[in-house]
Amino acid sequence: MAGAIIENMSSKKLVIFGVILLLFQALSFMVGGLIAPSPTSVMLYMANKCVDTAKSHQSTKWFMPWGPNKCEIIRSFDEAMAKKIEANNIVFAVHIPQQNMEMSPWFQFMLVILQLDIAFKMHNQIEEGALATVDVALAYRDDTLSEWTEMAHSVEQRELKCKFNTQKNYENEGRYYDCDLLPFMELGSVSHKYYLLNIRLPVHERKKINVGIGEVKDIQLVGIHQNGGFTKVWFAMKTFLTPSILIVLVWYWRRITLMTRPPVLLEKVIFALGISMTFINIPVEWFSVGFDWTWMLLFGDIRQGIFYSMLLSFWIIFCGEHLMDQTERNRFSIYWKQVGPIVFGSFCLFIFDMCERGVQLTNPFYSIWASDVGTELAMAFIVVAGICACLYFLFLCFMVFQVFRNISGKRSSLPAMSKARRLHYEGLIFRFKFLMLVTLFCAAMTVIFFIISQVMEGHWQWGSQKLELNSAFFTGIYGMWNLYVFAIMFLYAPSHKRYGDNQSGGQCIISDTGASGEEIQLTTTITHVDGPTELYKMTGKAAQE
Incomplete structure (x- = not known):
């Protein structure tokens, strides 16, 4: 079957792809730091x-x-x-x-x-x-x-x-x-x-x-x-990124639909993540320059909340689908304990925002910070949201640790394989671990951005200390989200390289060909519908040999 691009792309091409993404990430920071004025x-x-x-x-x-x-x-x-x-x-x-x-x-x-x-x-x-x-x-x-x-x-x-x-x-x-x-x-x-x-x-x-x-x-x-200068840079960035994500989103789903099997859970969640990124990218703010749309702040908060919910849920499912000791996979219902609190927290943030900016649509002088009770409630809400964000990140780190521990346990079987097979799987394991570390880095930066943005939003309403986020942080984090989603959709799209004719069930085909070698593929990136993963089959076979 066709595996994911991350498994089949040559190391040279993968390095070039990573360097290009790194350059764009540096560019996103430089745009805010060198071109845009303070926010x-x-x-x-x-x-x-x-x-x-x-x-x-x-x-x-x-x-x-x-x-x-x-x-x-x-x-x-x-x-x-x-x-x-x-x-x-x-x-x-x-x-x-x-x-x-x-x-x-x-x-x-x-x-x-x-x-x-x-x-x-x-x-x-x-x-x-x-x-x-x-x-x-x-x-x-x-x-x-x-x-x-x-x-x-x-x-x-x-x-x-x-x-x-x-x-x-x-x-x-x-x-x-x-x-x-x-x-x-x-x-x-x-x-x-x-x-x-x-x-x-x-x-x-x-x-x-x-x-x-x-x-x-x-x-x-x-x-x-x-600042008007920052607004123009921000609008230009959104205008540039919207077609980029939209094109790779259409391309990704087209590759999924070309498969003879139905899309699995991980592929659906990646597609949903791409949709949420496109939704937050669409530069509808251009219309606010010509129209008196007082609801744009509230609409922007709603878009960002939807993206946060989708991104946090994706990371949970992404790690869960790669826990190879987990027998039940490819079903959204098994993640309700992890995704449920994320949805509930996002709904609470939406209610909190409606209590502030929703009322301000008719009365711009209203503020939830105007009284002691409102201030304490708002501050408690921000503190709880920050604590939950930190706990989420720790839980995500624990899931990544579990995945790494499982991989390390299976890696002990690699020396029993042939050299070609061993090098192939070592390469896949290295790529997977590196991508998981990148995911953790993006999660850490997202949590930091969320906490600081909440504190800054409340600062001008209750604090006495000046707190200013520079433009580079805003454009850099925004660019990081787009590059991460772009990379996930591209690398996890089905590859055009084929290793067999059977694509049903999303399972990998392992076949021994020739007198001296094997054609091997390990699809750790695509959820298997039936039975244990091929990694277990591979390690079991290697142990018997």
């Missing part, structure tokens, strides 16, 4: 204090911090008190981006973090568990002359977590609290050139609104968006 950019904004002279604060007037329609600005709350301006008549206005700049759809998303500058006063201290109520409105426009169009409006609460690092006395009045950054807003697309935020901190003594939050002096915002 994200950070911009700082200081809100201007505008005076709202209207009797009703529900008016549709927008307050601009600068320009021809600039609002009436006060420098400090002391000035407001001198002019008898109440806190409810002050609007914090922030224009995004800064003056003489404009936003671009290439930025893909925009994350905004809120920082309150609160001064210490003996008679107005921050109470334990204080909640800041923020009345915020977001508007947009695409030129400097048109009117602002409201995009979202919401009243949100953020729990203050502030520390005063010196002694609380009258001498230290005016010093600022050290407060954690607060999650504020996230947009799934940046399809407009200019954005305007009008923020109010309404005070209502009877309803206890913004009471006990200290003396707010200023509001600062931290805006984070994807």
